[in-house]
Ligand SMILES: Nc1ncnc2c1ncn2[C@@H]1O[C@H](COP(=O)(O)OP(=O)(O)OP(=O)(O)O)[C@@H](O)[C@H]1O
């Protein structure tokens with residue numbers, strides 16, 4: 001474990017020009033057996049460098065969430081290889097992958113996924129609890145993160161007392177607070193109206209440009225994807241197009 | 247880290263007060279039952295022990311018996327010569343109190359009262375630890391001549407005389423007119439419901455001559471002197487009486503010798519076993535309470551699937567989730583245990599008070615209850631906790 005994260009940490013400290021942050025090499029993901037077999041991913045290869053902002057698009061069932069789950073070390077490929085910060089994720093066990101999520105990955109979900117009956121501040125502190133940070137450090141960093149998403153005045157509101165847009169900001173603060181290398185967002189604006197969606201996207205854009213956080217974001221909508229310079233389109237478990245705006 | 251998880255668990259329990267109370271209820275009731283039953287058992291044992299000590303710890307009862315072969319039908323009674331022989335011939339004795347008694351009617355004015363009439367000597371008060379509230383013992387003269395005098399218990403006094411000073415008053419005992427010369431201090435009811443104060447005493451000789459018309463002695467009570475071996479006294483009594491009553495070698499005794507302290511030991515044994523038995527039944531309800539924790543924790547794990555998914559996604563290790571649920575279950579058990587102990591002790595005070603039994607809480611059983619309720623929390627919380635920690639984060643996040 002230590003060796004693996006050590007490798008990853010070294011990669012992170014290196015200039016990073018030679019090794020991409022993320023590298024998918026002919027990744028396959030198969031669900032079920034025999035007649036019920038579904039090829040959710042059918043040989044997907046791509047690389048993503050540090051600091052990129054990528055929109056992942058495609059029809060329903062094309063494999064976007066599957067890709068994001070594997071990227072987030074929540075799942076492993078059935079075949080092929082996924083290298084994250086130089087480490088072959090498919091060789092890691094559950095605990096090691098949990099460690100990668102804890103240290104280097106932040107998640108934002110369509111359904112916000114905040115803990116109920118828990119204040120904004122406590123929600124943002126949660127990942128730091130598992131990192132073993134002190135209560136004082138947690139509180140300080142959670143406040144900073146909430147300030148970054150513009151919710152400094154909502155610290156002690158519980159999630160049920162916040163609007164959808166505000167809940168998603170808390171979720172972004174929670175993803176942000178551990179200083180992750182990558183934020184993965186699966187349809188983060190799917191439950192928001194157009195105005196809130198654009199507010200959230202401006203926030204992502206800002207985090208990417210000012211804090212240089214790598215962001216991978218799944219969306220169905222072109223105007224949401226437009227915030228990202230790079231667009232990857234999936235079709236039937238393969239990459240149909242991968243374009244970066246000049 | 248673990249302190250933080252404890253805080254997480256406490257917050258979760260606090261946020262769901264109703265669920266917390268319902269989950270702990272089984273443990274609360276189980277612990278309560280154990281505490282109440284064991285405390286009551288202790289109280290009864292202490293009460294009965296005290297009563298036996300009131301009779302006199304090293305007291306030996308000797309009475310004639312018929313349980314031997316040929317002359318089974320006839321019980322040969324003792325008489326005063328046997329008593330004198332015991333006084334002279336058995337070492338290690340402090341007092342010997344011969345007595346005879348039966349149910350009898352006493353009359354004062356137009357008040358009738360049925361009581362127990364006993365003929366004995368002044369030793370009777372010593373071996374049975376009776377204290378005088380007023381008046382005096384029998385004189386040597388009254389004893390030797392069989393004078394019509396009597397000493398009454400409090401119940402007899404209350405019934406016949408009310409609050410009136412009974413000393414010097416004449417009552418009729420069966421057919422004998424008797425002067426009251428003493429009043430015994432009350433001992434109260436025994437656990438078995440006997441009223442010890444409902445009795446009347448007269449000199450043995452008076453009883454023999456005037457009431458029953460024979461010279462029999464029904465019971466000889468022997469108090470073992472301090473520091474003497476009761477068994478040696480019993481052996482001495484047995485060989486003396488066998489010889490006096492001409493029991494042939496090899497035949498069983500035609501009298502019986504019973505020792506109060508031995509009897510007390512037996513009663514204590516039985517009560518101890520009963521307390522343990524009842525406590526064990528209550529312990530089963532504690533186990534059922536533990537299973538209750540498991541049930542609700544399992545439901546809770548399902549209910550909180552999405553929460554568990556979130557925790558796993560943002561970096562919780564499986565062991566973090568395992569510990570959170572385990573600690574939650576342990577705190578539930580412990581809280582239930584503490585609540586059960588407090589309520590159990592409270593109710594024990596109430597019940598022992600109502601029953602007039604001493605309240606004797608046992609530290610051992612309290613510690614036992616606390617330890618086992620926490621332990622059951624862990625044992626029965628382990629399976630739900632394991633299940634929670636093994637959830638697949640992707641599926642857990644998708645769970646509605
Ligand atoms: N746990 C699973 N078991 C079986 N099949 C699955 C599972 N998860 C995903 N699939 C299948 O894999 C394929 C890709 O699913 P995925 O969730 O990646 O699609 P998506 O692009 O995210 O779609 P959407 O836009 O609807 O979210 C689909 O056909 C889906 O039915």
Ligand SMILES: [Mg+2]
Nearest residue numbers: 064065066186
């Ligand atoms: Mg999807």
